[in-house]
Amino acid sequence: MGLISKRKPKHYAVGVKEIIEMDSKSIEGRFGVAEDGGCASIFVGSVTKGAQGGGFLYTNKESISLGCVANISAAMSGDIRVDEFMEDFKSSSAIKNLIEGGKSVEYSARTIPEFDLTHMPRLYGDRMLLLGDSACLSMNIGYAVRGMDSAIASGFYAAETATRAVKSRNFSKDSLSAYESALRGSFVLGDMRRFGRAQKFLENKRIYEYYPALANRFLKRLFSFASTPKEGVREIAGDEILRGGLMKILMDMWRAWRWL
Numbered sequence: 001m002g003l004i005s006k007r008k009p010k011h012y013a014v015g016v017k018e019i020i021e022m023d024s025k026s027i028e029g030r031f032g033v034a035e036d037g038g039c040a041s042i043f044v045g046s047v048t049k050g051a052q053g054g055g056f057l058y059t060n061k062e063s064i065s066l067g068c069v070a071n072i073s074a075a076m077s078g079d080i081r082v083d084e085f086m087e088d089f090k091s092s093s094a095i096k097n098l099i100e101g102g103k104s105v106e107y108s109a110r111t112i113p114e115f116d117l118t119h120m121p122r123l124y125g126d127r128m129l130l131l132g133d134s135a136c137l138s139m140n141i142g143y144a145v146r147g148m149d150s151a152i153a154s155g156f157y158a159a160e161t162a163t164r165a166v167k168s169r170n171f172s173k174d175s176l177s178a179y180e181s182a183l184r185g186s187f188v189l190g191d192m193r194r195f196g197r198a199q200k201f202l203e204n205k206r207i208y209e210y211y212p213a214l215a216n217r218f219l220k221r222l223f224s225f226a227s228t229p230k231e232g233v234r235e236i237a238g239d240e241i242l243r244g245g246l247m248k249i250l251m252d253m254w255r256a257w258r259w260l
């Protein structure tokens with residue numbers, strides 16, 4: 001219908017999510033949370049074997065949601081299967097014991113649009129409104145995937161616009177353009193504008209390979225004790241930072257500052 005221009009693999013990620021049923025007492029004990037509390041973790045680095053993406057785990061009252069997300073273009077160039085990430089993630093030392101004895105009750109996979117405002121589809125046409133993920137209103141901002149809030153809000157504004165269209169018996173694109181104006185005035189397109197540039201930042205492979213490895217090396221050196229005199233924190237940090245190239249790290253920090 002000509003609503004969207006040609007899409008590329010880099011505009012989508014694939015997410016895999018499993019729901020693992022577990023009694024609330026085991027969840028409280030394993031995650032150290034109170035009855036009305038919860039735990040959410042995100043993972044970056046080995047979970048996607050260095051490809052753009054990450055893993056997540058969060059507790060529900062009687063289940064755990066566990067999953068991973070990988071950008072399609074990154075997965076294609078690394079010749080990687082996302083379901084294999086998931087199996088390796090589940091059997092990794094970080095996760096294995098946390099889910100042991102749980103029962104897998106749901107397993108699903110779907111694409112997640114990762115668009116910025118410049119690649120968004122047209123949101124309305126004659127007799128037509130696009131909302132939620134079909135309108136590419138979800139966002140990956142690195143530390144979170146958002147989309148449910150935009151899907152609900154766009155549903156609300158679409159319903160308002162449709163109600164007015166029914167009353168005035170006018171379903172033309174001019175009449176339905178009020179939908180886009182409403183989204184522009186709300187957090188939906190406001191946050192897309194603010195965080196849309198995060199996509200550029202998240203294409204940086206160093207986030208998924210270099211920085212997780214740097215954090216591991218730094219912590220290993222920090223907590224290793226031998227018969228030789230211990231290095232100071234400043235020495236370890238300086239050495240690791242210089243090894244990775246100070247200019248590159250400063251550039252990455254600048255990009256994070258600009259785009260996040």
Ligand SMILES: Cc1cc2nc3c(=O)[nH]c(=O)nc-3n(C[C@H](O)[C@H](O)[C@H](O)COP(=O)(O)OP(=O)(O)OC[C@H]3O[C@@H](n4cnc5c(N)ncnc54)[C@H](O)[C@@H]3O)c2cc1C
Nearest residue numbers: 015016017067110131132133134138145146147148149151
């Ligand atoms: C792994 C993963 C983790 C995520 N984590 C978060 C998170 O933590 N927070 C957050 O806010 N968002 C998250 N999201 C994004 C969020 O799930 C989506 O943005 C949101 O579900 C979009 O809602 P929607 O109603 O537009 O689409 P959907 O939820 O995809 O609903 C579309 C429905 O239409 C049905 N359908 C499709 N085609 C047809 C057809 N031809 N006929 C009839 N029915 C059809 C589908 O089966 C589906 O039920 C995550 C997504 C994934 C994949």
